[in-house]
Amino acid sequence: MASAFPPVYSFPPLYTPQPNALIREQQVSTWIDIILQYCKSKDSWCMTFEGSVIDLSTLMIEIATQGIPKERESIFKNNDIQRAVPQSFMEEIWKKLVSDGKAISTDIKTKNSRTFYIFWKNVDSWASLILQWFETTTKLNQVVTVYELTQGDESIGWEFYGMPEPMMIHCLKPLLARNRATLMKDEMGKVVAIKVV
Amino acid sequence: MDHWNFIETSTSGQPILREAEKDILLDHNVGLYHGKSKILHRQNGRIFLTSQRIIYVDNNDPINNSLALELDDIGSIEYQSKFLKRSARMIVFFKDADVILHLSKLKRENSSKKDILTEWICPICMFANEYEGEFTEATITPPVCTNCGVPADYELSKSSIKISSISTSSKRLVKKSGGENDNICPACTFINHSELRNCEICGTRLPKAKKIRGNFNSRKNKKFQLLLENVSSGNTDLKEVNYAQFSFRNSDGILFSEATEMALDNLSKARNTEIFNKDLVSVNGMSIKSPVMKELPYIETKLSRTGISTLEQSRETQLARNDILLNNALSDLSNLMSFADDIEKLYSRYNKNDISSSKMNSKQVPSLIVDRDKFYNKNIFIEEIAREIYEFATSEFKDEQQREGCVMISLVDLYAMYNKAMRIGVGFVSPLEMREACESFERLGLTKLKLTKINQRILCLGSDNALEIIKTKIVQIIEQFPGSHLLQISKKLNEYSQSDWTIGVITEVLQNCIDSGILVVDEQLTGILYYKNLFWHI
Known part of the structure; x- marks a missing residue:
């Protein structure tokens, strides 16, 4: 070690x-x-x-x-x-x-x-990495669950694979601020899915 | 002019006193006059009144321009107070040297008259007689021959008369060892080296000092010259001037002149009263007055009996006595040699153990006693302690200075050392006074040591480059032994340079290194460990 x-x-x-x-x-x-x-x-x-x-x-x-x-x-x-x-x-x-x-x-x-x-990368670089994921997987304008984003098969090999959900939501904030993403919440107010445009 | 003597001063501008000399009072800002004219380069200085001298220490060049007057030379003093632009003065009238000499000669003649011994040979039986007193033509009752009982006739025995002076034991001593050239102390009768001015044993001024001084001075100090302000005008009467003036520029000088007068009084009183062994009756049980056993008779001259048989007898007793004497002398000599051996052994052992301290001891001279009572105000006192502290520090750390080229001590340590070493009996100085004194070093022209503040909190007295030198040394040690604690560092440092840096100073230097980022710490239960800063930039 x-x-x-x-x-x-x-x-x-x-x-x-x-x-x-x-x-x-x-x-x-x-x-x-x-x-x-x-x-x-x-x-x-x-x-x-x-x-x-x-x-x-x-x-x-x-x-x-x-x-x-x-x-x-x-x-x-x-x-x-x-x-x-x-x-x-x-x-x-x-x-x-x-x-x-x-x-x-x-x-x-x-x-x-x-x-x-x-955050061993800063939030902004995480956000841009996520954006890159959406672009490469052609998921733009589609609703993607947070689980899919962090645990899904398509994320394997990406650095954010396995990232805890609350952390992922935190990383999406810069995208929200740029109006590139919309969060979808369930009835409990918990974020479950995301759409990036 | 020859009343002024050169005096040695220490580097800090304090006069070096003689044995048994004590300082009494001090005044500042004083100028010297010889007669009526100023003595050049001696117009701004301090004067010290001591039990033997008045010492002038120049402020600008204390080492070369300092002077002293013997109190013995002073006949009387007079005080003149301040008048308009003229500052207060103390006028010192010297004793006339010739008068003194004359007086002492007269005294000697008087005393000698009583102790004259006349030796004459009886013209009838040719016996050598002795007669107390001078036997001249004028002697009214001629002495009687002890052998044949016939009164002496001056005309007949004239050719054989030998007159010699003789007196008590001390005077006989004088005569025996060559009379005139000896420097005998009038108080304790010790025969001093002919160039000494004060008795080596008891410090009394020697009567012959005056004669000796002339050549002593010229030899010791050729550059010693006094320049007067208006020499041209009064060139001729320079020698006749027999007074000097001290001009007090700052104070009124009353106290000083009073004290001088008192010192003069005391001196003359002491001269009359303090004669050592004055009521002595016997030495080691032998009566002094009795002429018996005064010296061992090597040759028996006083033959009370006549005839060949007595001559033979006396010859034999004399031989026997010589034998005993020689035996005694030899055993004494061997005793002495064994003592000498012991002392040598003792000395070499002591020397090995502690070279530095023995060196120190041998250098000790009586120092001034800087007593508060002698000063008119605080500033003068502070200045005087400043000089003393400076002197103390430089002499105390001379070895370090030589070895490493730097000295450094925290003021707290110095305070304790100074008070313990110098101030016992005269009252301790306060820390504040100490600090003020150290701060005034520069003003007094004492430049070798400087007061510096380390880490904005600790005052240290040290030479200019001291901090840097110690810093590099400590960093070197820590580089060699990373993770050393304070004790190890101080041990290494003292081993390495064979000197004693106090823990206090080392702590401060370490602190300084940490503050400047050269060193970093590692705090453990066992203490703080020090490391060189290898990773972080300053």
Whole structure:
């Protein structure tokens, strides 16, 4: 696993919030890079506050069966050099991730969930990728369900294959803003389908 | 002119005092006059009144332009207060050197008269007699020969009369070791080196100092010259001028002149009262007055008996005595040698253990006592402590300076050291005073050390480049040993440069490095570990 990380990952001072403000800023962005890289390499969309990647569906099952999630491998903990990021510094990193738009709380409405969707591409490039999908699959002006978009056979091989639905809806927002897409909701108000023109 | 003496000063502009010399008072902004004319380049300085001298330390060039007057040379002083543009003055009248010499000569003659011993040979039995007092034609009652009982006839024994002066033990000592050329302390009778001016043992001024001083000065300091302002006008009477003036530009000088007067009084009092061993009756149980055993008779001259048999007898006793004496001398010598060996051993051990401290010890000289009571106002006091602190710091860190070319100490450490080393007994200085003193270094022309603020909070006293030098050293060490903590760094640093950087200074330097982004930290339970910043740009 360590080989996937840049050399800075085994540099002990990385795990201590640096007192120098300028350095601290760079340190946080180094962390963000590491997290995004990590999620991308693992094809993962979600990460807990403690820094371990999860699959939301399996998480639900785990909670249901075991009550509490078990101790998982965390990006913030480096056992090779016996270092871990302290809680307060994790908070700072997440705050920065969220404010940069590179992460979003899984509980999109209340924003107080301890798990996050990680955007290892920014929202705009996701949106343009989705648009590209519509163009190549000639689905323009057709209604496509969100499930079809994320899990369908035609999406296999695309980077957004397997993306959680709430995250996908978030990614469609730039298209909505450009009036290229219309969302269709069910009677509960949940987005189920989309039409891109 | 020869009353003015050159005086050595330290680099910080404090005069170097003699043994047993104590400073009493100090005044600022004083100019010197010889007679009526100004002495050039000595118009702005501080004067110190000490128990032995009045010392002038020039503000502009303290090392070359400082002067001193012996209090012994001063006959009397007079004070003139400020009048219009003329500033307050203290006029110092010198004692006439010839008068002093004359007086002392007279005294000597008087004292010697009582202790004259006349040796004469009886013209009848040829016995060598001794007579206390001078035996001349005028002697009314001629001495009687101890051998044959016939009173001496001056005319007949004239050719054999030898007159020699003799007195108490100290005077005999004088005579024996060559009289005139010795420099004997009047207080403790120690025979000093002929070029010394004050007794090596007790610090008393030596009576011969005046004679010696002339050539001493000219040899020691050829460049020492006093230039007067209007030399041309008064060239001829320069030598006859026997007074000097101190002009007080800032203060009224009353206090100073009063203190000088008091010091003069004390000095003359001390001269009359303080004679060491003055009521001495016996030394090691031997009465001083008795002539017995004053010296061991190598050759018995006073033969009380006559005849060949007595001569033989005396010869034998003399041989026996010499034998004993030689034996004693040899055993004493071997004792002495063993002592010397012990001392040598002790010295070499001590030397090995602590070279630096022994060096320091040998350099110690009495220093000024900077006492608050001597100063008129705070500024003067601060300036004086500034000089003292500067002197203290430079001498204390001389070794570091030589080894690494830089000195650095945090003001907190210096404060503790200075107060512990210099201020006990004279009252500690406050941290604020210390700081003000250090801030005034530049103003006083003390440039080797500078007060710098590290990290906008800690004041350090150091040489100009000190911070950079230590910084590079520490960074080097951390490069070699990434993840060192403070203790390791200070250990390495001190090993590497064989000096003692205090933890305080190192902490500050580390902090400085962190603030500038050269180093980064890794906080662990065991402490903070330092790393060189390899990944992030500043």
